[in-house]
Amino acid sequence: MKEQFNKSLENLIDKLIRWFNTIIENIPNFILAILVMIAAYFTAKYISKLVVKLVGKKVEQDSIKKAIARVSAVVVVTLGLFVALGVLNLSKALTSLLAGAGVVGLAIGLALQGTLANTFAGLMLSFRKKIQIGHWVETTGYSGEVIDINLKDFTLKEADNNLVIIPNKTILENPLKNYSLTTRMRVFLECGVGYESDLEKVEQLTKQVIANSFDQVKSADDVEFYYTEFGDSSINYLCRFWIEAESMLAKLRAKTTAIIEIKKAYDKEGINIPFPIRTLEFNNKLNLQSNQDSSKPSN
Known part of the structure; x- marks a missing residue:
């Protein structure tokens, strides 16, 4: 019993020593990976601000600009994470992460088909020069001023001041008449x-x-x-x-x-604008003789 305990203790100590040696050997890689992630973080912040400025020249909606900037930042941070994992020689973990991301992305895509369709439609509408905030448009039976285009829906303010919220996908798939494109x-x-x-x-x-x-x-x-x-x-x-x-x-x-x-x-x-009328004419010339003859009793 004592021998088994001593053997288990020796194995544990041996493993701890190997782990410690591995950590010591990989300290430069750890430092480099941390530096990569820090660089990716600050690069993502800079690219996010740059994207906001560039997209702002084409898109007026703040929600669209912020969404595109966030997507850009996430892409940069993700690339930094992959580089950091490669520096740490975690190729198997990197492969598993990519496979898991693919499965999760497929599941999310199937579950959010309508939402994703509206999101991509909102991005496309935001870059269309022929549809801008402030334009007066008519589509899907509604007519009004465009007051907002975001990642989910398209908002019109009708002449009676009512707001009509239409999914972006519906706007993209149906004809739209824009009265503001011509003066x-x-x-x-x-x-x-x-x-x-x-x-x-x-x-x-x-x-x-x-x-x-x-x-x-x-x-x-x-x-x-x-x-x-x-x-x-x-x-x-x-x-x-x-x-x-x-x-x-x-x-x-x-x-x-x-x-x-x-x-x-x-x-x-003195020009008359008549309203619809109906004239009824009655013939007053009654055939009294015929009526009298018909009233006499027959022999």
């Missing part, structure tokens, strides 16, 4: 006048009123005017003209102004 918009105005109206006078008056109401319309000749149909109660027309505007609200204001001024001009000139 000109065309206003469409439809109306109708009574059948008794002088159609040539209506056309000239309408075009002149619009030309006088908007500085962007140089003359009446710049206003398009077309009669479109004989309606049930009126002769309908379509009027079109260009204005300087970058949002749907400006277009609606211009249309409102045009309707008000046209109504004033029509009232002054």
